[in-house]
Each structure stands twice: as structure tokens, then as C-alpha cells.
Amino acid sequence: EVEEFCRTEAVVVMPRDHPLAAASVITPGELVRHDRVATHPRSLVSQQVDQLFRAEHRKPRIRFVAPNGAVACELAAAGLGVALADPFVAQSSGAAGFVMRRFRPAIALAHGLLFPSWQPRSQGTAELAGLLAGHGRAQAAALARRVSRGSTPRRAQ
Numbered sequence: 490e491v492e493e494f495c496r497t498e499a500v501v502v503m504p505r506d507h508p509l510a511a512a513s514v515i516t517p518g519e520l521v522r523h524d525r526v527a528t529h530p531r532s533l534v535s536q537q538v539d540q541l542f543r544a545e546h547r548k549p550r551i552r553f554v555a556p557n558g559a560v561a562c563e564l565a566a567a568g569l570g571v572a573l574a575d576p577f578v579a580q581s582s583g584a585a586g587f588v589m590r591r592f593r594p595a596i597a598l599a600h601g602l603l604f605p606s607w608q609p610r611s612q613g614t615a616e617l618a619g620l621l622a623g624h625g626r627a628q629a630a631a632l633a634r635r636v637s638r639g640s641t642p643r644r645a646q
Contacts (some may be wrong), residue, residue, distance in 0.1 A: 490604045491537045494622035495629040499534055499596035500589040500636055502562045503571040507588075512589045513639055517545050524552035524570035526561045534558060537596045538573050562587065576632045591635050600625055 501515045509515055521542075527549070528535045544551055552570045555561035558578035565572035566584035575598050579589055602618050604610060610618070614637065 491601050492600050492618070492622070493601035495600050496624045497576050497600065497632065498600045498627050499573050499592055499598060500576045500579060501571050501592050502565045502570045502574050502584075502589055503526050504566055505586055505588050507571065509571065509590065510588050512590060515638075516540070516550065516593055517547050518541060520571065520573075520592075521547050521549055525543045525549050526553045526555055526564040526570040526572040527551045528555055528558050528561050528572075528574075530554075532599065534560065534573055534575060534596070535539070541594065541596065542639065548607050564569070576636060577628070580632065588639070589632075589635055590639065600629070 501509065501520065503510055507523075509519060514518065527538075530536070530539070538549075550570075551559075553564055555564055555572075558572075558574045559582040561572040562574050562579045562582035563584040564570065565574075566582075566587035572579075573592060573596070574589075576589055577600070579587070602621065604614075604618075
């Protein structure tokens with residue numbers, strides 16, 4: 490069973506001194522002029538981004554394909570291209586010196602908890618799930634505010 494607790498939007502990750510860092514919102518038209526670090530083609534973010542670029546008849550300049558979003562964010566922070574990523578992944582990637590900017594059209598990302606359908610949830614599991622979901626919603630809201638303001642992300646707490 491899947492229990493969604495919040496949604497975020499994919500963000501563009503880049504070094505603080507990247508030319509796109511001055512923008513508050515980045516579009517596919519702006520993104521195609523810059524090298525990109527993509528995640529593997531089976532990732533949910535890559536699938537949605539690729540579909541968007543195909544629909545707009547745009548061809549991105551993919552410089553590297555990373556095995557996951559965290560590595561893509563680390564490569565982007567190092568200046569090897571920009572990455573489209575889940576803001577939770579970007580914040581927790583371990584990369585330093587990067588900024589996140591909003592991407593439009595928005596790419597929605599669902600976050601949830603998975604539970605085995607063949608067994609009932611204990612009271613402890615239900616309480617822990619409630620705490621995790623509440624913390625996740627609070628972190629998602631804080632991230633959205635920071636991205637909207639254009640401020641640098643803080644480390645996950």
C-alpha cells in the first residue's frame with residue numbers, strides 16, 4: 490500500500506555562479522542552451538523531463554548521465570552541467586555550493602510511504618508513519634519557500 494504524504498516540484502540545480510542562477514524561474518527554452526546532467530532514463534524525473542522536452546520539440550544538451558539524482562546534483566554543483574532534480578534529493582545529496590531554482594512548467598513529484606498490504610499496521614508503525622509524514626510535509630514546505638525566494642538550501646536536518 491502506498492500512502493502519499495506530500496508533493497514537491499522538480500528544481501534546477503546548479504552552482505551559485507552559473508548564469509541561470511540569477512533567474513527565479515527556468516524554462517525548457519533556457520535550459521536547452523546549457524549542458525545538463527541527466528539521471529538514468531528509468532528515473533521518474535528523467536521520464537517526465539524527457540516527455541516534456543519531446544512535447545516542446547526541444548533537444549537537451551545532455552553532457553553526463555548519472556546513476557541517480559544525488560550524483561546528478563553533485564555533478565551539477567561541481568559545474569559540469571545543470572540538473573533537474575527532486576528538491577529533497579538535491580538537499581540531501583552532500584553537494585555544496587549550489588542553488589535550486591524553480592522549473593516551469595512544473596514537474597510534480599509525489600512522496601509517500603510504502604506498507605506491506607498483507608499485514609496490518611501496528612500502532613507503533615502508524616505513529617511513526619504519522620511523524621514521518623508530518624516531518625516530510627514540513628520539510629517540503631520549507632524547501633518550496635527557499636526555492637521561491639532563491640535562497641541557498643540548508644542541509645537536511
